[in-house]
Amino acid sequence: MPLTQPVRHTGPGIRPRCLDHVNLSSRDSEAISRELEAVLGLRLSERTTGHEIVWMRAADNRHHTVATVKGPSGLHHFSWEFASFDDFKRLGDTLDAQGRFLVWGPGRHGTGDNLFAYYIGRSEFMVECIAEMEVIEDENHQARIADPGENLSNPKVVNRWGALPPRLWTEHFMPFAASIAA
Numbered sequence: 001m002p003l004t005q006p007v008r009h010t011g012p013g014i015r016p017r018c019l020d021h022v023n024l025s026s027r028d029s030e031a032i033s034r035e036l037e038a039v040l041g042l043r044l045s046e047r048t049t050g051h052e053i054v055w056m057r058a059a060d061n062r063h064h065t066v067a068t069v070k071g072p073s074g075l076h077h078f079s080w081e082f083a084s085f086d087d088f089k090r091l092g093d094t095l096d097a098q099g100r101f102l103v104w105g106p107g108r109h110g111t112g113d114n115l116f117a118y119y120i121g122r123s124e125f126m127v128e129c130i131a132e133m134e135v136i137e138d139e140n141h142q143a144r145i146a147d148p149g150e151n152l153s154n155p156k157v158v159n160r161w162g163a164l165p166p167r168l169w170t171e172h173f174m175p176f177a178a179s180i181a182a
């Protein structure tokens, strides 16, 4: 993703540096990840033991540009990259001032080692804000296999700081297209 935005800006609210990754929701995340590898050349950075979540990186070697999570077909969330954790404080205060709230976080994911905070956007998409994503420099990187625990209960994978995802996060997905009754 092109880094086209300056680190600091003078406007209201917060502004990301770039689009960071998408997390697809799929009934067969293993098959989707194989497809992404074959068609787009993405490489496997890490996956959970049962392919519940798969993280794939692109040419910039950031831990994941596309992730897939098992669930109904659609988009689970997309993410923006921010310059620093300071932006998360402003995010929380901005949402609060608008009568809204964070869904999960701030915290630090075990996979990707990135700082995170999630909220539901105006269009009802789940939005993740991240900083400090791991970069995999090793050309011979062996894909790691993480044990997420039952229902994402292993904090060292899910959130190293402890708070596990709420149902609002685990049950969220956005269909790719609305089904139209015949």
Ligand SMILES: [Fe+2]
Binding pocket: 021, 023, 067, 077, 079, 128
């Ligand atoms: Fe994410």
